[in-house]
Amino acid sequence: MTTDIKFIREGKPLSWRQRLSLVFALSFPAMLAQLSSIAMQYIDASMVGRLGADDSAAIGLVSTSLWLFWGICSAMTSGYSVQLAHKVGANDPSGARDIFRQGIIASLIFSITIALLGVAISWRLPYWLGGEEEICGKASLYFVVFVAALPLLTMNYLAGGMLRCAGNMKIPSILSGLMCVLDCLFNFLLIFPSRIYEIEGLEFFIPGAGLGVLGAALGTVGAEAVCASFMLWFAWRKQPEIKLTGNPGPWRLTGTVTKNAVGISVPMTVEHAVICGAQIAITMIVAPLGVVAIAANAFAVTAESLCYMPGYGIGDAATALTGQCHGAGRHRLTRKFGFMAVGIGMAVMTGMGVLLYIFADEIMRLITPVTSISTLGAEVLRIEAWAEPMFAASIVAYGAFVGVGHTKLPAFMNLGSIWAVRVPLAWWMASTMGLKGVWIAMCVELIFRGTIFLARLIFSKWWR
Numbered sequence: 001m002t003t004d005i006k007f008i009r010e011g012k013p014l015s016w017r018q019r020l021s022l023v024f025a026l027s028f029p030a031m032l033a034q035l036s037s038i039a040m041q042y043i044d045a046s047m048v049g050r051l052g053a054d055d056s057a058a059i060g061l062v063s064t065s066l067w068l069f070w071g072i073c074s075a076m077t078s079g080y081s082v083q084l085a086h087k088v089g090a091n092d093p094s095g096a097r098d099i100f101r102q103g104i105i106a107s108l109i110f111s112i113t114i115a116l117l118g119v120a121i122s123w124r125l126p127y128w129l130g131g132e133e134e135i136c137g138k139a140s141l142y143f144v145v146f147v148a149a150l151p152l153l154t155m156n157y158l159a160g161g162m163l164r165c166a167g168n169m170k171i172p173s174i175l176s177g178l179m180c181v182l183d184c185l186f187n188f189l190l191i192f193p194s195r196i197y198e199i200e201g202l203e204f205f206i207p208g209a210g211l212g213v214l215g216a217a218l219g220t221v222g223a224e225a226v227c228a229s230f231m232l233w234f235a236w237r238k239q240p241e242i243k244l245t246g247n248p249g250p251w252r253l254t255g256t257v258t259k260n261a262v263g264i265s266v267p268m269t270v271e272h273a274v275i276c277g278a279q280i281a282i283t284m285i286v287a288p289l290g291v292v293a294i295a296a297n298a299f300a301v302t303a304e305s306l307c308y309m310p311g312y313g314i315g316d317a318a319t320a321l322t323g324q325c326h327g328a329g330r331h332r333l334t335r336k337f338g339f340m341a342v343g344i345g346m347a348v349m350t351g352m353g354v355l356l357y358i359f360a361d362e363i364m365r366l367i368t369p370v371t372s373i374s375t376l377g378a379e380v381l382r383i384e385a386w387a388e389p390m391f392a393a394s395i396v397a398y399g400a401f402v403g404v405g406h407t408k409l410p411a412f413m414n415l416g417s418i419w420a421v422r423v424p425l426a427w428w429m430a431s432t433m434g435l436k437g438v439w440i441a442m443c444v445e446l447i448f449r450g451t452i453f454l455a456r457l458i459f460s461k462w463w464r
Contacts, residue, residue, distance in 0.1 A: 008089060008324045014333065023317055023341055026169050031313030047187050047216065055213050056368065057291045058138035060298025061131045064283050066146050068276030069118050073111050073154040075272050077103060079265030081161035082323055082405055083257065088166050088241050089327025096166070098249055100235070100242050102257050103158055111154035118147030129280065130287035138213045145217035149225065156228035159235040165320050166241045171234050175227045182223035190215030264407050271411030278418045285430050286438060293435045295368070296376040300439070303363045303377065304384050307352040311392040314345040315399030322403030322463070334463040338400035342457060345396035346389050353388030356381055380439035387443040390450025397453040401462055413456070417449040 007014055014022070080103030087096035122144035126136035160172040193210030196203050209215055237245045286297045318341035325334040356363070360381040364374035394414070401410045422445035429437025456462060 008321070008328055008330065008333070011328065011330070019333075019336060019340055022321065023314070023337065023344060026167070026317035026320055027310075027314045027341075027344070028169075031310050047191050054135050054291065055138060056295040056298065056370075056373070058126075058131075058135040058213055059142055059216070060294050061126055061129055061135060061139045061283065061287070062143040063298055063301070064276060064279040065125060065129070066143060067279065068273060069114060069147055069150060070153065071272035071276060072269050073107070073114060073150055074157045075268035076110050076261075076265045077107055077154065077158040077161050078268055078402065079261030079263075080106065080158070080257075081165045082264050082319070082402060083260055084162055084242065085165035085320060085323030085403065086327035086405070089324035090329075093241050094247075094249070096242050097244060097247050098254075099257055100162055100244065101249060101251055102253050102261075103162065104155075105251065105253060106258070106261065107154050107158045108151060111151040115147055115150040118150065119144055122147060130284050132291070135291070142213050142217045145214065145221060149221040152221070152225045152228050155232050156224055159228065159231040162235050162242055163231070163239055164316055165323055166239055167320060167324070168239055169317070169320075171239075172231065175231050178230075179223045179227040182226055183220050186219030186222045187216055188219075190219045260405075264402075264405055267407040267411035268402070271407075271415050274415040275418050278415075278423050281423050282426055282438060282442075285426055286435060289430070289434055292370075292372050292376065295370070296373045296380070297435055297438070299364065299367045299373060300377040300380050300384075303360075303367060303381055304356065306363070307356045307385070307388055308349060308391055308395065310348045310352060311345050311395035312399075314341055314348070314392075315396045317341060318396055318399040319403040322400045323405075324403075326404040326463070331463050334404060338397070338457060338463065341400060342393055342396045342454075345392040349392035350389045353385040356388070357385040360385075376435060380435055383436065383439045383443050384446075387446035387450075390454075391446045393450035393457075394446070394453040397457045400457070404463060406462055409456070410453070413452055414449065417445055417452065421445040421448055 007018075080099055084096050084099045084103075087093075087099060123140050125143060126139040131139055160175075163169075163172050189207065190209045190211050192208045192215075194208045195206050197206060198204075211218065235242060237243055283294075283297075286293055318338060321337040321341070322334045325331075325337060360378040361374070364377040364381065368374050368377075398410050398414070401407070422441050425441035425444060426438045429441055431437075433440070
């Protein structure tokens with residue numbers, strides 16, 4: 001993998017087989033990282049699901065708002081990691097390290113500001129979302145723990161993005177796996193109270209804090225913090241193209257890098273904010289349908305993430321490859337990698353969609369033992385399975401566009417699709433079809449979104 005990706009920077013030709021090998025070599029670790037992230041969501045959902053419908057609904061109520069805060073910080077770091085990919089592709093390690101230093105400073109300033117804003121609204125947010133009184137207190141507690149930890153999480157996003165754009169998918173995937181293991185361990189100890197298990201007549205005492213929803217938040221944040229520390233350490237000290245140890249340089253923000261970061265990040269940030277705003281609007285549409293619908297919706301979203309996980313992994317690989325090709329001035333190769341990555345993403349997610357349709361009941365029962373929730377969740381998952389191929393097209397094509405620094409039009413395409421199609425259609429269909437109507441609207445919108453992204457990939461000169 002390392003040799004092949006250096007071929008891009010060195011101007012060497014790459015055959016179809018070499019390009020395919022490189023896409024898979026970068027995608028596989030990225031997919032493992034995504035799988036670990038999804039597994040964490042399954043762990044949280046499954047463990048909290050054992051506490052009952054109210055606790056599950058409390059987390060489901062604020063989950064989309066948390067995605068808003070996380071995504072804004074993640075999009076901000078992309079403004080620096082994409083520039084780093086261009087510098088690495090242009091064989092400019094000094095410039096790449098300068099961007100890394102500026103990314104650290106800017107990310108800390110930005111994430112601390114966003115965290116303070118989140119803490120300020122945390123106690124009223126569940127009420128604004130239409131939550132019932134009995135779940136709002138727990139929802140606020142879950143939200144405030146996560147949002148207060150945003151600076152740590154943002155360092156994880158930044159360091160991981162820098163490593164991936166430098167061509168190192170292995171370390172982020174390994175650390176994501178570690179994070180999954182730690183999340184499971186921490187949640188097991190923090191969510192449930194101390195208890196005694198009996199096996200073959202032998203009793204075993206298992207310690208536990210019994211913190212419930214709060215324990216779920218603390219466990220996940222703790223796992224993220226440990227892995228963020230390792231991720232930043234490796235990028236800082238070990239990654240050859242960007243390591244800062246032994247390579248002194250100025251720790252100040254410069255106008256050119258900041259301007260470029262703003263140009264890349266702002267459309268992505270606005271897009272994510274608007275899309276999450278739409279998801280929050282969907283949550284408000286679902287909330288009046290009752291606790292079962294709220295919990296089923298939240299758990300089904302978590303379950304579906306297993307299906308689109310490969311798409312985001314391949315999208316990360318597409319960003320790294322098109323970014324380095326663009327930095328090296330190899331426009332035709334940029335286009336070839338974009339087309340290849342999208343084709344692979346669609347094929348893989350089509351297979352995942354088939355599996356989601358077949359095993360929807362088993363997946364939902366794995367997450368929650370509440371029959372009413374699992375049954376409704378399985379029904380909406382089978383609706384969503386039909387959209388997976390076109391969802392893949394939008395995810396991977398977006399990653400390819402981001403790699404070359406084109407974020408404005410793709411951002412507009414995403415937010416226009418979700419607000420013009422999904423939200424009004426969900427509002428109209430929820431009144432007569434309940435949660436199924438909301439998910440039919442989602443399916444229709446994702447097919448439409450994939451269509452317009454494919455059209456841009458095929459008919460525009462996005463690679464220049």
